[in-house]
Amino acid sequence: MRKYLLSAFAVCAAFAACAQGPRPGFEEKTVYKGDDLEIRQIDEHTWHGNGHVMANEAIYIIEGEERAIVLDAGTEIKDYDKIIAQITSKPVTLIATHVHPDHTGSAVNYFDEIYINAGDMVNVEAMMGDYKGEIKYLVDGQVFDLGGREIEVIFTPGHTPGSTTFMDKAAGYGFSGDAFGSGNLLLTTNWSTLLITCQRTLEYMKKHNITKLYPGHYMGRNCETQQRVADMMQMSRDVLDGKLAGEKNTQGMMGLNTVLSMHGVRINYADSALK
Numbered sequence: 526m527r528k529y530l531l532s533a534f535a536v537c538a539a540f541a542a543c544a545q546g547p548r549p550g551f552e553e554k555t556v557y558k559g560d561d562l563e564i565r566q567i568d569e570h571t572w573h574g575n576g577h578v579m580a581n582e583a584i585y586i587i588e589g590e591e592r593a594i595v596l597d598a599g600t601e602i603k604d605y606d607k608i609i610a611q612i613t614s615k616p617v618t619l620i621a622t623h624v625h626p627d628h629t630g631s632a633v634n635y636f637d638e639i640y641i642n643a644g645d646m647v648n649v650e651a652m653m654g655d656y657k658g659e660i661k662y663l664v665d666g667q668v669f670d671l672g673g674r675e676i677e678v679i680f681t682p683g684h685t686p687g688s689t690t691f692m693d694k695a696a697g698y699g700f701s702g703d704a705f706g707s708g709n710l711l712l713t714t715n716w717s718t719l720l721i722t723c724q725r726t727l728e729y730m731k732k733h734n735i736t737k738l739y740p741g742h743y744m745g746r747n748c749e750t751q752q753r754v755a756d757m758m759q760m761s762r763d764v765l766d767g768k769l770a771g772e773k774n775t776q777g778m779m780g781l782n783t784v785l786s787m788h789g790v791r792i793n794y795a796d797s798a799l800k
């Protein structure tokens with residue numbers, strides 16, 4: 526799987542530069558640099574980390590007054606729990622944006638429990654099979670109250686059946702894992718799923734004035750925007766209506782043998798996704 530993902534990201538590393546930096550007034554700075562992870566502070570109580578194994582796989586630390594969320598665990602991060610403790614002194618909850626080896630890698634084992642979307646149980650045996658802790662399930666619409674900061678759970682299937690986005694309405698941003706951006710691979714799902722996810726997410730972003738989504742492979746400037754979600758929604762609709770078709774991708778892996786490129790978005794999919 527890892528080999529597959531590495532290749533897939535190499536093939537589709539069309540990460541759009543949407544010129545989105547950190548929040549105005551806060552200078553993003555590196556606060557930790559180790560062998561497996563580099564962490565940057567993106568605002569007063571939010572940090573972003575990059576692993577170095579699979580296309581800058583991202584982790585995020587989202588802190589409230591009483592507790593913090595650790596979003597994703599990278600591929601291989603030695604002493605991840607100790608690194609996190611250097612960043613926040615609050616008790617942490619580990620949550621996965623989805624179950625893939627670059628987001629729920631070996632470092633999940635530093636935590637007694639992990640929250641995932643039950644839709645990704647299909648991946649657990651193959652990709653998180655040696656996890657000894659307790660797997661808990663996210664609920665669509667549930668809110669994690671961190672103390673003065675609330676993070677809402679929005680199910681956004683498409684990349685995987687259990688891909689999930691986490692919204693901070695007060696901050697005006699969210700964290701989308703690989704649901705948007707990050708190479709746009711439709712793995713075991715289809716265009717109808719992506720269409721509904723885009724419709725729902727765009728509606729939410731407009732209603733709550735969410736201007737950007739930090740993706741699962743964040744490189745400093747490649748946040749997803751309302752426009753990008755709208756573009757993906759239109760592409761999904763046009764593919765389903767037969768107005769658009771991708772090109773065969775000879776390097777496609779895991780059956781993702783077609784790629785559709787438009788508006789700076791590349792969506793990789795299998796023939797079986799055409800429904």
Ligand SMILES: [Zn+2]
Nearest residue numbers: 627703707741
């Ligand atoms: Zn990923």
Ligand SMILES: [Zn+2]
Nearest residue numbers: 623625684703
């Ligand atoms: Zn993924």
